[in-house]
């Protein structure tokens with residue numbers, strides 16, 4: 001049967017999963033678990049900042065959009081390389097504004113967003129407890145003020161920040177399988 005032959009030949013879709021959300025929402029936690037379960041390559045978006053941005057952040061100076069464009073273009077290029085090579089991947093990037101997400105998605109149909117979302121109270125508490133991270137708790141309100149949630153025409157879903165990371169990843173992967181045809185282990 002032709003259709004059976006066709007389905008046997010069908011290769012796994014390529015997905016670039018961008019785990020987004022305010023600092024402290026659980027992006028690294030969720031993305032690490034996805035990478036572990038699916039065996040996808042993972043990168044921390046923050047590790048791709050140009051040296052000038054790292055210096056600014058170390059000095060406690062907030063980044064502006066002009067600082068962010070080269071960084072976002074670097075992440076888009078990282079996505080593009082994986083897409084061209086046909087390798088699914090997962091990365092963390094706060095991607096708080098629609099314009100940042102549009103840049104990541106431009107020319108990259110593999111991109112799918114998972115927005116880790118919780119109340120400001122919950123996130124503030126987590127950031128307060130977290131050790132060894134450059135983001136001070138005082139910056140939580142500005143993160144929420146900047147956040148533009150996913151619009152209906154953006155591919156992806158909201159992942160609850162409350163509850164266990166395992167449950168959040170279960171829900172996220174079920175949607176990814178439905179939306180993009182990813183085969184789950």
Ligand SMILES: Nc1ncnc2c1ncn2[C@@H]1O[C@H](COP(=O)(O)OP(=O)(O)O)[C@@H](O)[C@H]1O
Nearest residue numbers: 023024025026027028029126130161163164165
């Ligand atoms: N679902 C969760 N339940 C409880 N604690 C969590 C959960 N997700 C993350 N955390 C904790 O919250 C803090 C922030 O998580 P992290 O993944 O580093 O966030 P982000 O990468 O978005 O800044 C960490 O200390 C982490 O262990």
Ligand SMILES: [Mg+2]
Nearest residue numbers: 027028029092
């Ligand atoms: Mg992180």
